[in-house]
Amino acid sequence: MITVRIPTPLRSLTGGEEQVQAPGETVKAVIETLEQKHPGLRDRLLDDKGVRRFVNIYVGDEDIRFLDGLETKLKAGDEISIVPAIAGG
Amino acid sequence: MAETRARKRVLIVGLGGLGCPALSVLARESELELWLCDDDVVELSNLHRQTLYRDADVGHDKLEAAQQALILGGVAPARLVAVRSRLLPENARQLVSQVDLVLEGADNFATKFLAADAAHLEARPIVHGAAVRWVATAWAVSAGGAPCYRCLFEDVPPGAQQGCSEAGVMGPVVGFCGALMADLALRVLSGDGSAFASLYTYDGQRDHLRQVAARGRADCALCGPSPSITDILEARYCTPSCAA
Numbered sequence: 001m002i003t004v005r006i007p008t009p010l011r012s013l014t015g016g017e018e019q020v021q022a023p024g025e026t027v028k029a030v031i032e033t034l035e036q037k038h039p040g041l042r043d044r045l046l047d048d049k050g051v052r053r054f055v056n057i058y059v060g061d062e063d064i065r066f067l068d069g070l071e072t073k074l075k076a077g078d079e080i081s082i083v084p085a086i087a088g089g
Numbered sequence: 090m091a092e093t094r095a096r097k098r099v100l101i102v103g104l105g106g107l108g109c110p111a112l113s114v115l116a117r118e119s120e121l122e123l124w125l126c127d128d129d130v131v132e133l134s135n136l137h138r139q140t141l142y143r144d145a146d147v148g149h150d151k152l153e154a155a156q157q158a159l160i161l162g163g164v165a166p167a168r169l170v171a172v173r174s175r176l177l178p179e180n181a182r183q184l185v186s187q188v189d190l191v192l193e194g195a196d197n198f199a200t201k202f203l204a205a206d207a208a209h210l211e212a213r214p215i216v217h218g219a220a221v222r223w224v225a226t227a228w229a230v231s232a233g234g235a236p237c238y239r240c241l242f243e244d245v246p247p248g249a250q251q252g253c254s255e256a257g258v259m260g261p262v263v264g265f266c267g268a269l270m271a272d273l274a275l276r277v278l279s280g281d282g283s284a285f286a287s288l289y290t291y292d293g294q295r296d297h298l299r300q301v302a303a304r305g306r307a308d309c310a311l312c313g314p315s316p317s318i319t320d321i322l323e324a325r326y327c328t329p330s331c332a333a
Contacts, residue, residue: 061301081290089108089194
């Protein structure tokens, strides 16, 4: 299973959960799996070009833009972090 | 490059939840001149996190209330420069060009991108910070500008975004983030190149500080090899803004 850390602005889609788990061999597969359980999550992360431009997705400490993007391979125990642009203070 | 002066100048963009704690720390550094940029007034809902203000300041200008608090704390008035405006397309480059570092704690994306663009175009380092509810982010961008704010977030998100006024923000989280921003600012001003290119994310619910490498985007519109952003155009920052 892959652990996905959900940022505050998206927790309304996960019932307030700050982290969720899902199976998947790639980042894209995990997002698709999560979409089944948490409808709307995919659209907040992706558009028709890929990862939305004000969102960054990390596997461990690596930005997937510098790995294989949404096709980045995952292994059991990996953690995905979503870092959206936030403005507040 | 900035001219050599007796005091380094820091432009504080936004005297809110991040600007207040950052200022409290930076004000103790006697070699700094602090340019305070805000045109907002203190609201009752600010007081739990905007630590320079008191009940009696509600309804008064943040700029004056902040200066008063700092001077009462022993800061020489000559070290404080009041900029009675928010950062705007028409004043951004002129303001940024006069300082050695920008510390940006604005609560709206338009100002964040504007500050990032102005800092890059004027070759000034900038420290960004943001916080919503229990989460905060901070990072420093070098005068060379890469990786920059647009490398991570590209452009102003469309539509209404949840900010502190809608989602709320926890006082200790902005206090932590503001202190981290001040730390980054002091490191940058002291010439510590290791302050750059790390994105810090703080989760106040788990007391967890995460540091990941921020990398430049090859096609970045601001700091990439063929930039499309070469000047400040107002239309680029046209989303509704709220008070800093």
